[in-house]
Amino acid sequence: xxxxxxxxxxxxxxxxxxFLERRREQxxxxxxxxxxxxxxxxVSRGEAVEACEAVVDALAEVARTGRLEDIEATGxxxxxxxxxxxxxxxxxxxxxxxxxxxxxxxxxxxxxALLDAEFADPGDEQAHACRLALTVLMxxxxxxxxxxxxxxxxELIARQRHQLLEVATPVIRLWDGVVAVPLIGTLDSARSQxxxxxxLEAIVDQRARFAILDITxxxxxxxxxxxxxxxxxxxxxxxxxECIVSGIRPAIAQTIVQLGIDLGSIITRAGLADALAxxxxxxxxxxxxxxxxGAIPR
Amino acid sequence: MTRSPATRPVPVLALxxxxxxxxxxxxxxxxxxxxxxxxxxRIGAGPSPVGxxxxxxxxxxxxxxxxxxxxAEIAGSAxxxxxxxxxxxxxxxxxxxxxELGLMLPGLVTALDVxxxxxxxxxxxxxxxPGHPAHPAFTxxxx
Numbered sequence: 001x002x003x004x005x006x007x008x009x010x011x012x013x014x015x016x017x018x019f020l021e022r023r024r025e026q027x028x029x030x031x032x033x034x035x036x037x038x039x040x041x042x043v044s045r046g047e048a049v050e051a052c053e054a055v056v057d058a059l060a061e062v063a064r065t066g067r068l069e070d071i072e073a074t075g076x077x078x079x080x081x082x083x084x085x086x087x088x089x090x091x092x093x094x095x096x097x098x099x100x101x102x103x104x105x106x107x108x109x110x111x112x113a114l115l116d117a118e119f120a121d122p123g124d125e126q127a128h129a130c131r132l133a134l135t136v137l138m139x140x141x142x143x144x145x146x147x148x149x150x151x152x153x154x155e156l157i158a159r160q161r162h163q164l165l166e167v168a169t170p171v172i173r174l175w176d177g178v179v180a181v182p183l184i185g186t187l188d189s190a191r192s193q194x195x196x197x198x199x200l201e202a203i204v205d206q207r208a209r210f211a212i213l214d215i216t217x218x219x220x221x222x223x224x225x226x227x228x229x230x231x232x233x234x235x236x237x238x239x240x241x242e243c244i245v246s247g248i249r250p251a252i253a254q255t256i257v258q259l260g261i262d263l264g265s266i267i268t269r270a271g272l273a274d275a276l277a278x279x280x281x282x283x284x285x286x287x288x289x290x291x292x293x294g295a296i297p298r
Numbered sequence: 299m300t301r302s303p304a305t306r307p308v309p310v311l312a313l314x315x316x317x318x319x320x321x322x323x324x325x326x327x328x329x330x331x332x333x334x335x336x337x338x339x340r341i342g343a344g345p346s347p348v349g350x351x352x353x354x355x356x357x358x359x360x361x362x363x364x365x366x367x368x369x370a371e372i373a374g375s376a377x378x379x380x381x382x383x384x385x386x387x388x389x390x391x392x393x394x395x396x397x398e399l400g401l402m403l404p405g406l407v408t409a410l411d412v413x414x415x416x417x418x419x420x421x422x423x424x425x426x427x428p429g430h431p432a433h434p435a436f437t438x439x440x441x
């Protein structure tokens with residue numbers, strides 16, 4: 001008797017796998033109408049059915065191996081591929097993770113209905129075991145999709161952080177031998193490092209004698225940021241370029257004084273224009289207004 | 299101590315009234331000491347007066363605290379002998395390392411490359427070269 005029960009227990013996943021393979025078409029047709037698939041494959045229903053079939057195949061494979069609760073089961077690789085992309089596109093469309101989870105959970109109902117139809121008596125022990133196994137399998141599927149969605153989100157954040165670092169620190173050549181970095185937004189250690197490196201590289205590339213650090217767009221300066229600014233200025237000086245800090249806001253100036261940071265060794269100017277004028281003046285360049293300042297006749 | 303190729307003295311070239319020193323690769327401590335001695339001796343006992351010293355470090359990958367101190371000492375000694383020293387061609391990575399170490403080399407005048415160092419020496423009268431601190435000795439500023 002015990003042996004028979006044991007057989008029955010290991011039989012259930014096999015039976016479930018068999019059921020999934022047999023009913024592949026029907027399940028796929030029903031899933032194609034579910035919110036998750038319908039909203040992603042809006043162009044053609046055939047495509048949705050194809051995607052659903054791939055997922056059913058993967059689930060059948062997992063059921064056959066009996067690792068219903070194992071999200072690392074080999075069969076789920078295909079699911080990750082299919083549903084991961086879909087959940088990513090749903091996330092881009094503005095769905096929250098819990099919404100996506102709910103949509104994946106919605107896939108269970110149609111399959112359960114089909115499974116019940118398999119058995120003459122839905123209250124029978126075998127039917128109960130199969131339903132339980134299927135529920136477990138669908139739960140694991142939901143977990144796999146969530147995991148994929150979350151890791152895709154993390155990748156996106158990491159990529160965007162990297163892009164921000166690159167994009168946010170352009171070094172501009174203002175004049176022959178004058179480069180400037182207009183800093184915008186909050187400075188942290190990583191960004192300050194990027195700023196310092198790109199500014200020093202630009203000094204070499206442009207043979208710049210003057211480097212302007214414009215912090216008009218920096219909302220707050222703490223002691224750490226001030227320290228980074230001073231390091232940048234010192235490094236530029238070691239390379240033979242003069243560094244000018246411009247655009248310090250009144251509130252920031254007060255903070256710096258209150259923090260007791262000595263910027264005395266650093267040349268500062270009110271704005272980017274003043275800093276440029278200083279750099280040009282030091283190079284002996286004089287810019288004078290054009291004689292006639294009227295509008296150009298058409 | 300036998301002198302291996304790595305510690306052979308750095309040549310000090312005379313270019314008009316300017317001494318040009320080009321540092322290459324890694325400079326061993328003994329070689330740096332020797333260089334300091336050579337430069338100061340050339341300034342003090344050279345056949346003609348020296349108008350300036352240009353030390354080019356564009357070929358240097360790393361500058362440690364010892365070399366930083368020696369460079370500052372060369373500049374300090376040269377100033378006592380009424381000669382200016384310009385450090386030229388420091389790479390960004392070297393500059394960042396020095397700053398991170400807290401070695402701002404405050405007594406040194408710097409230039410982008412040898413060319414601008416030479417024109418800096420030529421164009422500015424000896425008393426008005428910028429960057430001379432009140433205290434000529436090597437000091438370590440807080441990082």
